[in-house]
Amino acid sequence: MFYLLHGEDEFTSREQLKQLREKGDFGYNQDTYSGTEVDLKTIIMTTNTFPFLSEQRLVILNGLPKKKRGESSASAEETTKGGKAKKGKKGKSATLTRAAFDKALAEHIAQMAETTVLIVLAEEALEASNPLVKVAEKYGKVLQNTLPKGAALESWITKRAKGLSVTITKDATGLLSNFVGNNLRLLANELDKLATYVGTGGTINAEHIRQLSAQVQEARIFDLTDALSQRNRKQALNILHDLLSDGEPPLKLISTITSQVRSLLLVKELSQKGMRTAQIASTLGMSPFIVEKAYRQVGKFSMSQLEGIYRQLITTDAALKRSRLAPEMALDLLVVGFGA
Numbered sequence: 001m002f003y004l005l006h007g008e009d010e011f012t013s014r015e016q017l018k019q020l021r022e023k024g025d026f027g028y029n030q031d032t033y034s035g036t037e038v039d040l041k042t043i044i045m046t047t048n049t050f051p052f053l054s055e056q057r058l059v060i061l062n063g064l065p066k067k068k069r070g071e072s073s074a075s076a077e078e079t080t081k082g083g084k085a086k087k088g089k090k091g092k093s094a095t096l097t098r099a100a101f102d103k104a105l106a107e108h109i110a111q112m113a114e115t116t117v118l119i120v121l122a123e124e125a126l127e128a129s130n131p132l133v134k135v136a137e138k139y140g141k142v143l144q145n146t147l148p149k150g151a152a153l154e155s156w157i158t159k160r161a162k163g164l165s166v167t168i169t170k171d172a173t174g175l176l177s178n179f180v181g182n183n184l185r186l187l188a189n190e191l192d193k194l195a196t197y198v199g200t201g202g203t204i205n206a207e208h209i210r211q212l213s214a215q216v217q218e219a220r221i222f223d224l225t226d227a228l229s230q231r232n233r234k235q236a237l238n239i240l241h242d243l244l245s246d247g248e249p250p251l252k253l254i255s256t257i258t259s260q261v262r263s264l265l266l267v268k269e270l271s272q273k274g275m276r277t278a279q280i281a282s283t284l285g286m287s288p289f290i291v292e293k294a295y296r297q298v299g300k301f302s303m304s305q306l307e308g309i310y311r312q313l314i315t316t317d318a319a320l321k322r323s324r325l326a327p328e329m330a331l332d333l334l335v336v337g338f339g340a
Contacts, residue, residue, distance in 0.1 A: 002109050002140030004132055006122040009145035011184035013121055016143055017060070020119060027054040035063035035122075040101055044108050047116045057113075061120045067098040106131035109139060147182045157187060161204060164195040171206040176213070179220075183288065210246065221256050222293045225264075228338045229300040236335050250327030251320055254334075258313040260294070265306050267291060268298040309338060 003020060005013040021030075029051040033043060043061065051057040096104070105120075109132075112118065118140075125144065126133050136142045148156045154173045161168040168191075180187050190213050194204045197212060210220075220243060227236040243253060263286065270280045281291040301309075316334050320327055 001117045002112070002136055003117070003119045003143065004122070004126075004136035004140065005119065005143045005145065006124065006126045006133075007145035007147075008123065008125060009147045009184065010123045011188070012145040013123070013143070016145075017119060017121055020117075021058065024056055024058060024117060025054060026051070026056055026058040026117075028052065029054050029057040030060075031058070032060040032062060035061050035065055035120075040096060040104055040108075043105065047108070047112050047118055049116075050113065051115055055115065057116045059116060059118045061118070064120070064122050064124075065096070065098045065101050103131045106135040109135045147184070149182060153177045153182050156184070157191070160188060160191050161195065164191060165200045166195045166198055166202050166204055168194075168204040169206065172204050172209050175206050175209045179213075181288065221253065222260060222290075225257065225260055226293075226297060228335065229297045233335060233338075236338070237332065240331055240335055244328065244331075250331055251317070253331065254313060254317045254320060257334075258310070258317065261306060261310050261313060263290060263294050264298055264301065265303070265310065267294040268301070268303055268306060271295060271298060312337065 005016055007013065031046050033046075038061070043059070047057075047059050049057060109118065120132060122132075125146070128134075133142055154177050157173045157176055158168060176187060176190065180190060190209075191204075194208055194212060195202075197208060198204055220239070224236055224239045224243070227233075227239060240253075244250070263284075266284055267280055270283060275283065277288065277291050277295050280286070280295070281288045284291070298306075312334065316330050320330050
């Protein structure tokens with residue numbers, strides 16, 4: 001049996017992988033390989049090995065080899081039957097290209113031991129013409145996972161909440177989808193936390209999310225820095241006082257704003273090097289939603305302004321900790337002098 005899990009929705013693919021592992025009785029006959037490190041010969045040998053004290057062997061290929069620069073589908077001709085690379089100059093074996101790897105693996109799957117369950121997890125969407133897609137359609141199953149957006153994302157949140165034995169209001173669903181975005185792992189964590197709070201059979205509402213979701217609170221503070229970046233101090237003060245009224249501790253607010261300005265500095269630096277949001281998020285290990293918000297804001301500040309604001313925040317934080325200023329007064333002064 002062969003399962004191909006592919007698409008940019010890595011979270012759903014991982015959940016499907018977990019379910020497939022739990023479905024079978026593989027015992028100690030389980031092998032996991034990294035697609036960027038393992039050679040094809042090892043995969044072929046393992047998938048042809050009969051299980052010990054169990055009916056099936058599970059082999060997981062986590063990812064596929066990276067494509068080489070300039071590689072085309074014609075590169076698949078560089079391999080011979082059995083996945084062995086053709087000889088290069090002076091009798092040396094050429095490195096197998098990604099296209100050649102996919103083709104040779106697909107050829108092997110067609111004659112793989114019947115006792116083996118092979119699962120390939122590709123964190124990218126493969127074309128319908130890819131040999132692995134074709135062989136999965138014939139000898140196994142293809143599961144393509146695409147990140148939901150818009151109404152599909154709200155539907156995902158509603159179904160996820162139902163699976164946790166709770167319900168969620170439309171307003172709450174909108175808050176999560178707008179502020180967290182389609183980072184499904186993060187959404188799942190937030191829903192787990194909220195479901196635990198309201199209990200089995202409970203209902204998650206917008207107020208629960210404002211109180212408990214750090215991501216939503218951070219996004220609200222991004223609205224504050226967004227107002228400040230537009231030099232709209234009146235709106236910024238209104239947002240600040242709303243946050244304080246909701247019980248947000250002043251020191252935590254300072255800490256979060258400081259963290260956001262630091263993010264702005266990092267995003268500004270990388271954007272000046274020509275990086276786009278997806279690259280920046282991957283490089284910094286930050287949420288794509290946060291990077292996109294920061295990316296839209298950095299053009300309104302010079303690097304020297306951001307550095308000055310960062311120093312100002314550190315000074316305000318120190319003054320608050322030493323009780324030299326009333327918290328609300330310190331934050332008001334910070335907003336009024338932001339970026340000046």
